Amino acid sequence: MMQNLGRAKLSEGTEIFELINLWATRGQLLPRTLGEVYENIRDFYVVREENKVIACAALHITWGNLAELKSIAVIDEKQSSGYGRMLVDQCVQEGIELELSQIFALTYQPKFFEKLGWHQADVMSLPQKVWNECYRCPKFPACEEIAVTIDINVL
């Protein structure tokens, strides 16, 4: 079957929304509203198989040299098939083109990111994230997600 990776289309918004929220109900991702998916649709990459979204990830710029990798998810049937790696590689490639210094993610799956060359970090070393979003989160400061980062400017 043919897969292709590309930027998300607006018509794929509901599929992305459903995929993220499937994993959110399992406690692995933060939930997103359909409105948030549409507002941020230009951040998203998807992998498609026969025009169906089988994986997604978003690269969201947070500062002049920093971006967050968000909402990375793969459908159940296609886990461990390399699509997570493909999406992270694509976001890192875009980060290089944008001349970012660093990309970070907050995750319950740090080992996946470490496999791809990312490192665990203290979330407090990401002040832009803390100022913007963490302070408003009901879980702050007792967040159980682990911060992982990759330095782009040394790749």
Ligand SMILES: CC(C)(COP(=O)(O)OP(=O)(O)OC[C@H]1O[C@@H](n2cnc3c(N)ncnc32)[C@H](O)[C@@H]1OP(=O)(O)O)[C@@H](O)C(=O)NCCC(=O)NCCS
């Ligand atoms: C985490 C997730 C995105 C990984 O995607 P995937 O397509 O299954 O992963 P890949 O097949 O690309 O794996 C790449 C490598 O990471 C490893 N890996 C994948 N998930 C892992 C995990 N949870 N723990 C440790 N290693 C993992 C794989 O074994 C593979 O290593 P290899 O190249 O030596 O074989 C996917 O499991 C998923 O959708 N999880 C639910 C949502 C989620 O937790 N997202 C991350 C939070 S931000």
